[in-house]
Amino acid sequence: xxxxxxxxxxxxxxxxxxxxxxxxxxxxxxxxxxxxxxxxxxxxxxxxxxxxxxxxxxxxxxxxxxxxxxxxxxxxxxxxxxxxxxxxxxxxxxxxxxxxxxxxxxxxxxxxxxxxxxxxxxxxxxxxxxxxxxxxxxxxxxxxxxxxxxxxxxxxxxxxxxxxxxxxxxxxxxxxxxxxxxxxxxxxxxxxxxxxxxxxxxxxxxxxxxxxxxxxxxxxxxxxxxxxxxxxxxxxxxxxxxxxxxxxxxxxxxxxxxxxxxxxxxxxxxxxxxxxxxxxxxxxxxxxxxxxxxxxxxxxxxxxxxxxxxxxxxxxxxxxxxxxxxxxx
Amino acid sequence: xxxxxxxxxxxxxxxxxxxxxxxxxxxxxxxxxxxxxxxxxxxxxxxxxxxxxxxxxxxxxxxxx
Numbered sequence: 134x135x136x137x138x139x140x141x142x143x144x145x146x147x148x149x150x151x152x153x154x155x156x157x158x159x160x161x162x163x164x165x166x167x168x169x170x171x172x173x174x175x176x177x178x179x180x181x182x183x184x185x186x187x188x189x190x191x192x193x194x195x196x197x198x199x200x201x202x203x204x205x206x207x208x209x210x211x212x213x214x215x216x217x218x219x220x221x222x223x224x225x226x227x228x229x230x231x232x233x234x235x236x237x238x239x240x241x242x243x244x245x246x247x248x249x250x251x252x253x254x255x256x257x258x259x260x261x262x263x264x265x266x267x268x269x270x271x272x273x274x275x276x277x278x279x280x281x282x283x284x285x286x287x288x289x290x291x292x293x294x295x296x297x298x299x300x301x302x303x304x305x306x307x308x309x310x311x312x313x314x315x316x317x318x319x320x321x322x323x324x325x326x327x328x329x330x331x332x333x334x335x336x337x338x339x340x341x342x343x344x345x346x347x348x349x350x351x352x353x354x355x356x357x358x359x360x361x362x363x364x365x366x367x368x369x370x371x372x373x374x375x376x377x378x379x380x381x382x383x384x385x386x387x388x389x390x391x392x393x394x395x396x397x398x399x400x401x402x403x404x405x406x407x408x409x410x411x412x413x414x415x416x417x418x419x420x421x422x423x424x425x426x427x428x429x430x431x432x433x434x435x436x437x438x439x440x441x442x443x444x445x446x447x448x449x450x451x452x453x454x455x456x457x458x459x460x461x462x
Numbered sequence: 463x464x465x466x467x468x469x470x471x472x473x474x475x476x477x478x479x480x481x482x483x484x485x486x487x488x489x490x491x492x493x494x495x496x497x498x499x500x501x502x503x504x505x506x507x508x509x510x511x512x513x514x515x516x517x518x519x520x521x522x523x524x525x526x527x
Contacts, residue, residue: 180503187510191465202514353465360469360506367472367499370480382480 145400156410163428170432174375178368182436185364186210192254192357195350196247199239207452208233214445217403217438227252237456246339250347254358259393262362265386305337312336365389365437372433373416378425380416388415403438465509471502 190206197205208230216226227248234244312333320328347354366389373380392412396404409430416426478495485491 177499177503184503184506184510187514188465191510191513200514356466356469360465363469363473363476367476370476374480379480382476 148400154406156413157406160409160413160427160431160434163424163431166428167432167435170375170428171377172375174371175432178371178375178432178436179440181364181368181371182440185361185368186441188357188361188364189251189255192354192361193247193251195354195357196250196254196347197234197239198243198247201237204234204237204452204456207448207455208237210441210445210448211452212445214442214449217405217442217445219402222402223397233452242338249339250354251358254354255361256397258355258358258362259390262366262386262390265383305340308336308340309333368436369429369433372429372436373421373425375432376425376429378421378429380420384419385416385421388412388419391415405438408438409434465506465513468502468506468509471498471505473502475499475502 186206186209190202190209193205193209194200194202199205211233212226212230215229216222219225231244231248235241310333312335315336316329316332319332366386369389370382370385373385389412392408392415395407395411401407412433413423413426413430416429417423421429475495475498478491479499480495482491482495
C-alpha cells in the first residue's frame, strides 16, 4: 500500500513537472541575468529571508515551549529541505520534524500540538494578507480577475481558519463533536484499516495542550507569524526592486498569496515549477513586465527555496553531529 | 528595540519605499523609507539575538544527558 502511494506520488510529481517544465526552463534560462541585478536590493532580499526564517524559529520555540534555538532551527531547516525534495513534501516535512524533535526528548503531544499550532497560525496569516490589498482595490486600482479570485480565496481561507480556531478555543465539547464526525467519516470511507476509536479524545487532549502551549504568549506568536510573512513578502519586493521594476505593492501581495497557495499544493516537491509559473504570471497580472517578472521570480526563489534547501543539508549534518552523537552515547 | 517595534518600522519603511509616490518639498520619501527599513531590520536582528539568548519564557525542556 505504502509503495503504491509512493509510486502514485512520483507519477503525480512527474506529470506536474512535465506540465510546468516550459515555464521552469524559461525562468532558469534567465540565470545569467542575475548578475545584472542591483546588489544592495539583493542583499536586502537575503537579509529579509534570513530574518523571516528566524521569526519562524521564534514562533516554533513559543509553540513547542522550549528555548533550544539550535535544535528548533536545525530540525526546521532539515525538515523544510526534506519536504522540498519529496513529493507531497509538507506532510513528509512535518513527520520528519516531529521525529527529530521527539528523538531529542521533547514531549510527543506538545510537539504534535505545537507543530499544528505553528502551521495553523502561519497559514492564517498568509490567508489574511489579501486584506492588505483592499485599500489598493478600493482606491480604484485596476485588478485582474484572476488576482481578485486569489484575494477572495485567501480571505475565504482566512475566514475558515478563523471559524476553526473559534471552535477549537470554544469548548472541549465542540472539538469532541468535530472529532466524532471526522472519525465516523474516516471509518466509513476507509474500511480496510482498523477503525478509529479515540479520535475525539485525542483531539480534546491536543486542544488542551495547544491552549496551554501558547497560553498568554499568543500575542508574541502572532507577531512572529505576521513578521515572518511580512519579511518573506518584502524579500519579493526587494527582488522586484533589484530588477529595477516598480509594481503596486497592494497587487504584488495578491501575487505573493497566489504563489504561497500554489506552494501548498502537494504535487511537485515544494511546489517546484507551479510556484515559479504561478508567481511570474501573477506578477505580470500585477503590472510587472514579463521579462522582469521572470527574473524577479528567479531571484526570489533563489532566496526562499534554493538557499534554504542547501542550508537544510548543512543543518541536518549539524543536527546529527550535535544531537545524534549524544543519542548514540 | 522590541520585535513588534522593529516590524512596525519595517512596515512603515516598506510603505514609504514602495507604496508612496507623493512629493514632499526637500524630503526624499523613498530614502526615508529605505532608512526606516534598514533601522527596522537591524533592530529586529538585535531583538531576535537578545530573545534567543535569554530564557525569557516558560520552563526549559532541556534534556540532561
